Amino acid sequence: MDPIKFPQQNFEFRKPDSMTDEECGSLPCYMGQDTKGRPVIVSCWKLTPLEIQEILESGCIYMTVYGTRPYPVCLQTDSPWPNEYQRSPKISDN
Numbered sequence: 451m452d453p454i455k456f457p458q459q460n461f462e463f464r465k466p467d468s469m470t471d472e473e474c475g476s477l478p479c480y481m482g483q484d485t486k487g488r489p490v491i492v493s494c495w496k497l498t499p500l501e502i503q504e505i506l507e508s509g510c511i512y513m514t515v516y517g518t519r520p521y522p523v524c525l526q527t528d529s530p531w532p533n534e535y536q537r538s539p540k541i542s543d544n
Contacts, residue, residue, distance in 0.1 A: 451501055453477050456494040458531060484530075492530050 458480045465474040480492040497505070505511060511525060524530075 451495045451497045453479075453493050454496045456480075458492070459494075461491075485532075490530075 453475070455478045459478045461479050461481045463477040463479060465471070465476060477493055480490075482490060484490045513523065513525060515521065515523070
């Protein structure tokens with residue numbers, strides 16, 4: 451799966467200098483606050499047809515966080531902007 455640009459994007463993290471392009475790429479994201487004023491970083495990821503098939507078969511998504519402790523995260527399929535219409539990217543988009 452690959453991170454993709456999306457309408458609310460307002461920042462892009464660049465890969466660390468210590469990593470190659472094969473190991474890491476840029477991350478388009480939204481940096482702001484959620485509806486309760488908590489700081490958030492939101493990114494949007496596009497799945498390949500094979501990844502979609504794997505999810506349909508297993509019902510699972512694995513998440514890896516590099517570091518020594520887990521930080522609060524939220525994985526979701528719906529838009530994190532509930533008061534704003536946003537068409538989710540489709541497989542045929544981009």
